[in-house]
Amino acid sequence: MNFEGLKRFQGCLVGVAVGDVLGSPVEGASKEQIRRIFGVLREMIDGYRPAGNITDDTMQTLCLAESIAELEEFSPDDAARRLLEWYRKDPFGIGSHTLQVMMRVDRGMDWREAVKEVERTNAPWTAGNGSLMRCSPIALRYCRDIVKLIECSRESSLLTHANRLCQDACAFFNAVLSRVLLGWNKRDALSFTMEILAHASQEILDRVQEMLHKSADEVPTSGFVLDTLECALWAWWNFDNFEEAIVTVVNLGGDTDTNAAIAGALMGAQCGLDAIPQRWREKIRWRDDKTIIDKCIALATRLYELAEKD
Numbered sequence: 001m002n003f004e005g006l007k008r009f010q011g012c013l014v015g016v017a018v019g020d021v022l023g024s025p026v027e028g029a030s031k032e033q034i035r036r037i038f039g040v041l042r043e044m045i046d047g048y049r050p051a052g053n054i055t056d057d058t059m060q061t062l063c064l065a066e067s068i069a070e071l072e073e074f075s076p077d078d079a080a081r082r083l084l085e086w087y088r089k090d091p092f093g094i095g096s097h098t099l100q101v102m103m104r105v106d107r108g109m110d111w112r113e114a115v116k117e118v119e120r121t122n123a124p125w126t127a128g129n130g131s132l133m134r135c136s137p138i139a140l141r142y143c144r145d146i147v148k149l150i151e152c153s154r155e156s157s158l159l160t161h162a163n164r165l166c167q168d169a170c171a172f173f174n175a176v177l178s179r180v181l182l183g184w185n186k187r188d189a190l191s192f193t194m195e196i197l198a199h200a201s202q203e204i205l206d207r208v209q210e211m212l213h214k215s216a217d218e219v220p221t222s223g224f225v226l227d228t229l230e231c232a233l234w235a236w237w238n239f240d241n242f243e244e245a246i247v248t249v250v251n252l253g254g255d256t257d258t259n260a261a262i263a264g265a266l267m268g269a270q271c272g273l274d275a276i277p278q279r280w281r282e283k284i285r286w287r288d289d290k291t292i293i294d295k296c297i298a299l300a301t302r303l304y305e306l307a308e309k310d
């Protein structure tokens with residue numbers, strides 16, 4: 001087993017959780033509001049729930065990771081079943097699009113039908129970041145099989161978000177993430193992905209080109225999937241330090257928890273588990289359950305072993 005590689009896998013899932021938790025109390029605030037109240041927000045504070053509680057971003061990521069860890073492969077039906085279980089328990093932070101899908105599935109509709117119906121009903125406003133936030137376990141499992149990685153990343157979006165842009169964004173993000181997990185440098189990871197997904201949405205390719213030259217003030221932060229993808233890639237491209245990247249993303253405002261969760265996946269993979277501040281890791285919990293970080297580490301280890309077998 002390659003120790004550094006394993007740390008990158010573990011850093012990825014732990015990165016999702018700490019980004020989610022740091023960002024969630026200020027979700028929806030503008031960067032000016034955050035600056036006025038906190039100066040720079042660097043610590044996990046109370047939000048709708050006490051400090052340290054994870055939200056939908058981490059919970060859905062864990063649903064996918066647990067499903068793959070148990071079945072050894074990505075199964076959309078099993079993942080959909082776990083998402084429904086999560087929804088029925090306490091789907092804290094659930095986005096409106098995902099909520100509309102889950103309400104239908106909860107009433108007995110087949111998940112594929114439910115997703116199609118919500119896509120039809122809400123079009124064209126269906127390209128939120130709700131599937132991008134949970135897609136990283138696919139990259140962990142299939143980092144050594146790029147064809148499967150792209151196929152399963154798109155399928156994982158289809159569990160709630162059928163919009164073509166959402167599917168493309170998941171595939172693009174996971175392709176970059178997979179190279180980072182394998183230890184590639186940033187430039188190679190990005191050019192590999194742009195080459196292999198050259199046929200994908202031109203909008204994504206344009207965004208990536210623009211992102212390379214943007215300053216912090218120009219980075220988009222809304223819940224639109226292309227904005228979130230750009231924000232996460234921008235943070236990764238511009239920072240080598242995990243804490244600085246995540247603090248910067250959160251303090252830009254907007255969809256802070258999801259932007260930071262997705263940037264956290266990439267930065268955690270880039271920097272490895274040990275680069276993630278201990279004071280943040282210690283705070284992470286789900287209600288009384290303080291084993292969330294242990295769970296992330298165990299699942300990442302399991303996905304690492306499965307990827308190594310390919």
Ligand SMILES: [Mg+2]
Pocket residue numbers: 020024055056057093257258
């Ligand atoms: Mg959230």
